[in-house]
Amino acid sequence: xxxxxxxxxxxxxxxxxxxxxxxxxxxxxxxxxxxxxxxxxxxxxxxxxxxxxxxxxxxxxxxxxxxxxxxxxxxxxxxxxxxxxxxxxxxxxxxxxxxxxxxxxxxxxx
Amino acid sequence: xxxxxxxxxxxxxxxxxxxxxxxxxxxxxxxxxxxxxxxxxxxxxxxxxxxxxxxxxxxxxxxxxxxxxxxxxxxxxxxxxxxxxxxxxxxxxxxxxxxxxxxxxxxxxxxxxxxxxxxx
Numbered sequence: 001x002x003x004x005x006x007x008x009x010x011x012x013x014x015x016x017x018x019x020x021x022x023x024x025x026x027x028x029x030x031x032x033x034x035x036x037x038x039x040x041x042x043x044x045x046x047x048x049x050x051x052x053x054x055x056x057x058x059x060x061x062x063x064x065x066x067x068x069x070x071x072x073x074x075x076x077x078x079x080x081x082x083x084x085x086x087x088x089x090x091x092x093x094x095x096x097x098x099x100x101x102x103x104x105x106x107x108x109x110x
Numbered sequence: 111x112x113x114x115x116x117x118x119x120x121x122x123x124x125x126x127x128x129x130x131x132x133x134x135x136x137x138x139x140x141x142x143x144x145x146x147x148x149x150x151x152x153x154x155x156x157x158x159x160x161x162x163x164x165x166x167x168x169x170x171x172x173x174x175x176x177x178x179x180x181x182x183x184x185x186x187x188x189x190x191x192x193x194x195x196x197x198x199x200x201x202x203x204x205x206x207x208x209x210x211x212x213x214x215x216x217x218x219x220x221x222x223x224x225x226x227x228x229x230x
Contacts, residue, residue, distance in 0.1 A: 034215035034216070047220075048218050051216030099157040101156060
């Protein structure tokens, strides 16, 4: 079964730029997978960041942007801040009406 | 204010059943696909099930097919998840969420979640 892949962890310096990736264990991610991204911190509901590759959710600053890079979906964060430290999840449309989240990337800002 | 509030979680023995509810306010769920997403302790988010606005289409992750049933009552502006034959691996916080569809796809409104613990 094809699964959605994400880097388990990433670190970025305050003010720095980081790109988180969302791929498929078999095949390439395209706009037809409608990749979306969510930020999750303990005890809180997931916060929507990006829909359908590159449409920001309401209130999300433009230092967050989404794209397709090569064969993966990507979420780039520029000017990283301490409160960006969180788990980041992508979810992809897998066909047949089903969706799948990636395993998440734990982002550390230090 | 657009809001989703889950309820119905709790402690249940293996093999037992629970029915989760998700009450929506600030919008009419009849216009939206709705979903359940869960997060087991120390694990990532997992998409569980989707249901179309009129209830005519339902989709499930393979691991819960035949075990969970998603439903909705648009008149009561509520979403449900009937969970039967519960196993330890179903222990998780269960979130309901709203899909935006059409030009863009994504889960734009989330509830805080309700906790389900399956244990003897």
